[in-house]
Amino acid sequence: MTQLWDFTGGIHPAENKQQSTARPIRAAGLPERLVLPLQQHIGDPAESLVQVGERVLKGQKIADVTVGMGVPVHAPTSGVIESIAEMPVPHPSGLNDWCITLKPDGEDQWRERHPVSDYRSLDRETVLGIIHEAGISGMGGAGFPTDIKLRPPKDRKVDTLILNGAECEPYITADDMTMREKADEVVAGLKVMAWILRPERCVIGIEDNKPQAIEAMQKACEGTQIEIAVIPTKYPSGGEKQLIRVLTGQEVPSAGIPADIGVMCQNIGTAVAVSRAVFDDSPLISRIVTITGEAVREPGNFEVLIGTPIDYLLEQASLESSKVNRLVLGGPMMGYTLTTTAVPVTKTTNCVIAATAAELPAPPPEQPCIRCGQCAEVCPMELLPQQLFWYSKSGEFEKAEHLNLFDCIECGACSYVCPSSIPLVQYYRYAKGEIRVQRAEQIKADRARERFEARQARLEREQQEKEQRRKERAKAAAEAQAKKQAEAEKAAEAGEAVDERAAKAALVQQALERKKAKAATKASQPASAEATASEDKPDIEALEKQLEQAKSKLDNMQGMLDDAKAQQADNVDKLERAVAKNHDRVQRAEQALADARKALVGTTESQTSD
Amino acid sequence: MALVQQSSPHAHNARPTSRVMLWVIIAALPGLVAQTVFFGWGNLINVAWCIVVALASEAAFLKLRGKPVAFFLKDNTAAVTGLLLGLSLPQFAPWWVSAIAVITAIIIAKQLYGGLGSNPFNPAMVGYALVLISFPVAMTTNWAEAAMLFQGAPGFGETLARIFSASQTAVDGWTMATPLGEYKHKIASHTATEVLTHPTFGEGIARGWEWVNVAFLAGGLVLVFLRIITWHIPAGFLGALIVMSLAFGANADQYAPLSLHLLAGGTMLGAFFIATDPVSAATSHHGKLIYGAGIGVLIYVIRSWGNYPDAVAFSVLLMNFAVPFIDYYTPPRAYGHHKARRGLPGKNQG
Numbered sequence: 001m002t003q004l005w006d007f008t009g010g011i012h013p014a015e016n017k018q019q020s021t022a023r024p025i026r027a028a029g030l031p032e033r034l035v036l037p038l039q040q041h042i043g044d045p046a047e048s049l050v051q052v053g054e055r056v057l058k059g060q061k062i063a064d065v066t067v068g069m070g071v072p073v074h075a076p077t078s079g080v081i082e083s084i085a086e087m088p089v090p091h092p093s094g095l096n097d098w099c100i101t102l103k104p105d106g107e108d109q110w111r112e113r114h115p116v117s118d119y120r121s122l123d124r125e126t127v128l129g130i131i132h133e134a135g136i137s138g139m140g141g142a143g144f145p146t147d148i149k150l151r152p153p154k155d156r157k158v159d160t161l162i163l164n165g166a167e168c169e170p171y172i173t174a175d176d177m178t179m180r181e182k183a184d185e186v187v188a189g190l191k192v193m194a195w196i197l198r199p200e201r202c203v204i205g206i207e208d209n210k211p212q213a214i215e216a217m218q219k220a221c222e223g224t225q226i227e228i229a230v231i232p233t234k235y236p237s238g239g240e241k242q243l244i245r246v247l248t249g250q251e252v253p254s255a256g257i258p259a260d261i262g263v264m265c266q267n268i269g270t271a272v273a274v275s276r277a278v279f280d281d282s283p284l285i286s287r288i289v290t291i292t293g294e295a296v297r298e299p300g301n302f303e304v305l306i307g308t309p310i311d312y313l314l315e316q317a318s319l320e321s322s323k324v325n326r327l328v329l330g331g332p333m334m335g336y337t338l339t340t341t342a343v344p345v346t347k348t349t350n351c352v353i354a355a356t357a358a359e360l361p362a363p364p365p366e367q368p369c370i371r372c373g374q375c376a377e378v379c380p381m382e383l384l385p386q387q388l389f390w391y392s393k394s395g396e397f398e399k400a401e402h403l404n405l406f407d408c409i410e411c412g413a414c415s416y417v418c419p420s421s422i423p424l425v426q427y428y429r430y431a432k433g434e435i436r437v438q439r440a441e442q443i444k445a446d447r448a449r450e451r452f453e454a455r456q457a458r459l460e461r462e463q464q465e466k467e468q469r470r471k472e473r474a475k476a477a478a479e480a481q482a483k484k485q486a487e488a489e490k491a492a493e494a495g496e497a498v499d500e501r502a503a504k505a506a507l508v509q510q511a512l513e514r515k516k517a518k519a520a521t522k523a524s525q526p527a528s529a530e531a532t533a534s535e536d537k538p539d540i541e542a543l544e545k546q547l548e549q550a551k552s553k554l555d556n557m558q559g560m561l562d563d564a565k566a567q568q569a570d571n572v573d574k575l576e577r578a579v580a581k582n583h584d585r586v587q588r589a590e591q592a593l594a595d596a597r598k599a600l601v602g603t604t605e606s607q608t609s610d
Numbered sequence: 611m612a613l614v615q616q617s618s619p620h621a622h623n624a625r626p627t628s629r630v631m632l633w634v635i636i637a638a639l640p641g642l643v644a645q646t647v648f649f650g651w652g653n654l655i656n657v658a659w660c661i662v663v664a665l666a667s668e669a670a671f672l673k674l675r676g677k678p679v680a681f682f683l684k685d686n687t688a689a690v691t692g693l694l695l696g697l698s699l700p701q702f703a704p705w706w707v708s709a710i711a712v713i714t715a716i717i718i719a720k721q722l723y724g725g726l727g728s729n730p731f732n733p734a735m736v737g738y739a740l741v742l743i744s745f746p747v748a749m750t751t752n753w754a755e756a757a758m759l760f761q762g763a764p765g766f767g768e769t770l771a772r773i774f775s776a777s778q779t780a781v782d783g784w785t786m787a788t789p790l791g792e793y794k795h796k797i798a799s800h801t802a803t804e805v806l807t808h809p810t811f812g813e814g815i816a817r818g819w820e821w822v823n824v825a826f827l828a829g830g831l832v833l834v835f836l837r838i839i840t841w842h843i844p845a846g847f848l849g850a851l852i853v854m855s856l857a858f859g860a861n862a863d864q865y866a867p868l869s870l871h872l873l874a875g876g877t878m879l880g881a882f883f884i885a886t887d888p889v890s891a892a893t894s895h896h897g898k899l900i901y902g903a904g905i906g907v908l909i910y911v912i913r914s915w916g917n918y919p920d921a922v923a924f925s926v927l928l929m930n931f932a933v934p935f936i937d938y939y940t941p942p943r944a945y946g947h948h949k950a951r952r953g954l955p956g957k958n959q960g
Contacts, residue, residue, distance in 0.1 A: 326616060367626075402954070420727075
């Protein structure tokens with residue numbers, strides 16, 4: 001006897017299962033058209049591989065996922081691709097999505113198949129490849145790609161493989177009937193998954209309200225080490241986290257996955273799909289769907305081709321369209337209402353309830369919350385639904401998150417028992433949605449800010465680099481200047497400035513020559529004076545040039561000094577000294593020029609006076 | 611085929627608020643019967659009068675606030691407030707005292723805060739506390755004594771006349787203190803044995819009162835059994851009162867003994883019917899235990915060292931103040947978490 005644990009909370013809604021278990025599984029048959037959504041699971045949508053008008057064979061891959069996470073879509077029967085367009089798909093939003101429409105030709109002609117009889121001779125990657133290529137995604141609810149789920153993180157060993165046959169939602173009997181009628185396929189699929197994962201323990205959890213399924217599974221598991229765990233009927237024992245607690249006593253960490261505690265859960269239907277993929281080379285092109293509710297005359301379970309429109313299915317179960325009031329896809333606790341019967345069955349469709357108004361009556365009007373705490377009593381995640389409700393309603397999402405809003409599995413137990421008939425789950429969905437939007441906006445804003453900051457940083461860096469270069473230039477110039485200055489000083493000490501050597505030498509020379517010339521003039525030698533005058537002319541030009549150069553240098557130094565002052569650079573003193581010296585130099589040059597001119601005028605006068 | 615759009619879950623099996631409240635009323639009936647048997651018609655008349663005033667004031671104020679009157683009256687919460695006040699007030703409390711208590715409870719303590727579900731304080735206890743402070747004489751001298759029933763109790767008509775008479779002259783033969791008041795008053799100058807010879811205490815613990823308390827206890831257990839209330843608040847309440855009595859009241863010549871604390875006052879009515887008002891009580895199981903225990907401790911403290919012989923109203927109101935604080939620091943550990951997230955966001959994330 002397997003040891004069982006209990007999970008907190010939970011409710012016992014009316015089961016309503018016997019209606020759909022009275023008949024064996026029926027084949028739903030071939031509808032006029034099959035509508036195959038390109039996205040039927042969590043992950044990325046597949047891309048069409050076929051053209052409109054193309055004939056495809058049964059089992060042929062017609063869409064595949066090239067980028068991201070997902071599984072391919074296959075043709076459920078042979079026929080012609082009629083369209084690839086946006087069509088209504090089963091989704092709570094009621095929005096349309098891309099679908100391939102296939103018009104069956106009635107021949108049901110298979111593509112070539114390569115069944116594997118001894119998968120053990122293959123390596124595990126190959127078998128995982130077969131499961132991926134068969135387009136299998138979890139058939140219980142969200143529909144996570146099965147091959148990806150079967151590859152737990154490298155550092156996590158799966159010790160316990162659980163097959164979820166609890167099926168705790170009222171009305172739904174698809175897994176129950178599958179276990180009753182296809183127990184061998186279930187076990188075969190479980191064995192393949194167990195071979196891939198090599199767990200220490202394989203256990204099938206079934207609620208005790210399915211005695212026939214339990215019996216069938218026990219028979220099919222005879223001689224194997226697979227445990228059949230009969231668990232008490234309590235909603236939501238089929239919730240992955242609750243089932244894991246019931247069967248292992250462990251809890252999946254918040255925001256973690258079952259593999260974190262060495263557990264993996266797979267659905268009954270998924271096991272059958274894996275078995276068919278491996279042993280028949282048959283991709284996931286059909287599934288068991290429960291059609292029930294008081295508005296159908298012959299409720300029961302159907303083996304349905306994926307893509308079969310719901311209205312066709314309802315017809316098979318003899319729908320009384322005048323009686324139907326609410327059409328629920330999924331169970332009454334977690335399913336959502338359909339706006340149209342034109343949507344197709346997908347890989348995750350497990351139940352359609354065509355309910356009359358009396359069967360699922362509209363809830364009474366919402367009353368104020370009296371904080372009775374019934375919701376907390378039944379919450380299987382041990383949350384405080386009432387506080388979550390207050391905070392969700394008042395928009396205090398931070399507080400709601402603090403009280404673990406995102407641990408809510410939306411099982412609906414709180415709403416079920418609320419004496420004030422407050423649609424609690426609806427408030428949580430709203431809050432979650434708002435928080436997701438806020439997060440997305442936050443990320444967007446963060447990115448924009450990062451971009452802006454990066455740009456600012458770049459501009460600043462560029463500015464700094466520019467500044468640095470300028471400083472370096474200024475420094476180099478100042479150094480050069482200082483060097484020249486030092487040399488000049490040295491030269492001055494020696495009697496002559498180095499850089500003015502030529503000029504000064506020239507000046508001295510001129511002065512000497514002038515004296516000579518004057519002497520010569522005084523000696524009344526006009527010819528020689530003329531010669532002196534002719535010698536004097538280039539001197540003035542040179543001096544003018546010299547003055548100009550000195551002036552421009554002074555200007556230059558002055559400019560550099562101004563810049564340095566503006567930037568409060570450390571070479572201001574040096575530059576100031578340089579400017580002062582240049583200033584002196586300009587004055588000297590001017591003086592020299594003036595002297596030279598005077599001398600020239602003197603000679604000219606003396607010449608003219610002659 | 612017009613399909614209804616509805617958010618999940620599609621199935622509901624709630625016990626509506628009106629039925630929850632109806633169960634509270636039903637569970638209080640044994641106590642009311644016991645009161646009638648031992649103290650005469652007073653409580654029964656009070657209950658009827660208080661419920662009428664409660665419904666009338668609730669209806670009037672709902673109309674003023676522009677709320678759907680019938681929708682809210684049908685939830686039976688106003689009736690429960692009236693009922694609780696009718697059960698708590700002195701048997702011969704004048705009609706206007708009861709009316710003021712009820713009107714205060716419904717209009718000030720409940721409707722002014724936003725009506726059902728929004729009141730931070732227990733409405734009935736707000737009303738009770740107001741009249742206890744405002745009309746101390748009326749509130750302390752109008753108690754019936756069980757003993758007098760055996761010496762010719764006032765009949766229905768006489769009681770009615772007493773409650774609704776215009777002149778409120780106190781008649782000594784009718785006006786008695788409660789056993790706790792009697793004990794507190796006399797123990798200062800007498801021994802416990804002497805005090806207990808007073809006819810109020812009778813042969814058992816406190817004549818009449820003990821049976822009334824047992825009847826409320828029984829009704830309360832029914833509520834627990836039906837899961838209308840959880841056991842946490844009464845357990846915390848009674849547990850703390852017992853612990854305090856044992857710790858401080860070992861000397862019966864000084865303080866009232868445990869038996870009197872449990873069975874001579876409003877203890878059981880308070881523990882199962884008043885402190886458990888969900889709107890103003892703590893929410894998590896852990897929090898409810900603390901909340902209940904706080905009331906138990908305060909009752910003992912006020913009864914023993916305060917000025918009032920009974921203290922349910924003040925204790926409940928004081929703990930109502932503490933509810934948000936308790937709630938912040940007593941959330942349960944959620945599935946998959948190592949520890950509970952206490953306090954407000956940003957602190958002690960876990």
